[in-house]
Amino acid sequence: MKRFIELTLVGLAVVMSLAAVGLSDATETPAKVELLWPQGAPGAEGDQEGDKPSLTIYLPSKDKSTGAAVVICPGGGYGFLAMDHEGHQVARWLNSFGVAGFILKYRHRRSGAGYGHPAPLQDAQRAVRTVRGRAKEWGVDPGRIGILGFSAGGHLASSAGTHFHKRYGGAADPIDRVSCRPDFMILLYPVISLTEWFTHTGSRRNLLGKDPDRKLVKSLSNEKRVTPETPPTFLVHTYEDKGVPAENSLYFYLALRKAKVPAEMHIFQKGRHGFGLGSNSGPVSRWPDLCADWMRGLGLLDKKQQESE
Secondary structure (H helix, E strand, O other): OHHHHHHHHHHHHHHHHHHHHOHHHOOOOOOEEEEOOOOOOOOOOOOOHHHOOEEEEEOOOOOOOOOOEEEEEOOOOOOOOOOHHHHHHHHHHHHHOOOEEEEEEOOOOOOOOOOOOOHHHHHHHHHHHHHHHOHHHHOOOOOOEEEEEEOHHHHHHHHHHHOOOOOOOOOOOHHHHOOOOOOEEEEEOOOOOOOOOOOOHHHHHHHHOOOOOHHHHHHOOHHHOOOOOOOOEEEEEEOOOOOOOOHHHHHHHHHHHHOOOOEEEEEEOOOOOOOOOOOOOHHHHHHHHHHHHHHHHOOOOOHHHHHHO
16 A cells, blocks of 8 residues: 555656646657567567567657657666656657657566567667668657666666677668667666676566576676767766665766766765656756756757758
């Protein structure tokens, strides 16, 4: 009962806050869902909804559009997807300042027939490729496509930004031959390391199983995968996060700094894990504005750049 009350209160607060800032009507284009692989995903074990990764497409109105786009990876410990407060609400927020949002419904341990690595990363790579390959159709600049992830979705997003040189699965069609490297990353209370003391063991178990190969675990500890080619990154965490400690973001930020990759990080004192947009959550609710400013500083929201291309 206590858990139910907490969830109800959180949901009510989110709805009220979204109404207050006008995000409920921030997009003028209704969301549309498209399968990533219309003919079936590689390695699919069944034909249920959870066996079919997809994108939910939120496009901003043409007069607002900047040409930037973001693939959104909801969290859920690789065992479910928080599609509302880490998906639909985030896409509407992006639309509110002219950025297209593409919510990725990726395969995980409890979807369809049940999936671990490499299925989620296959889906993330395909999502970036799809947005880039169909950029003109959706009014997107193919050079301004980012990826955003929460919690385990942050691990998936950071994997997309550090494993783009490796192809997971063959090239089934022309989309699979497009670059899958994100141009920037936005990571919210992300799971990063799978080897350190602060690892989120539930995410690691769902992704890799109970007794994974040590080399595989190390290869997917993304603080160890940063290179100068890793995309610019924006990180948000809280000191109070007990589910996924802030060391995940700290280690990743230090790796980015060592590789001289542009990065910005905000560690707020207050805020429990899973705050989404942070509405009515105190100072952490500033992160969406800080993130938009960061994107603006990188030129990602410059409409003139899009119009001149």
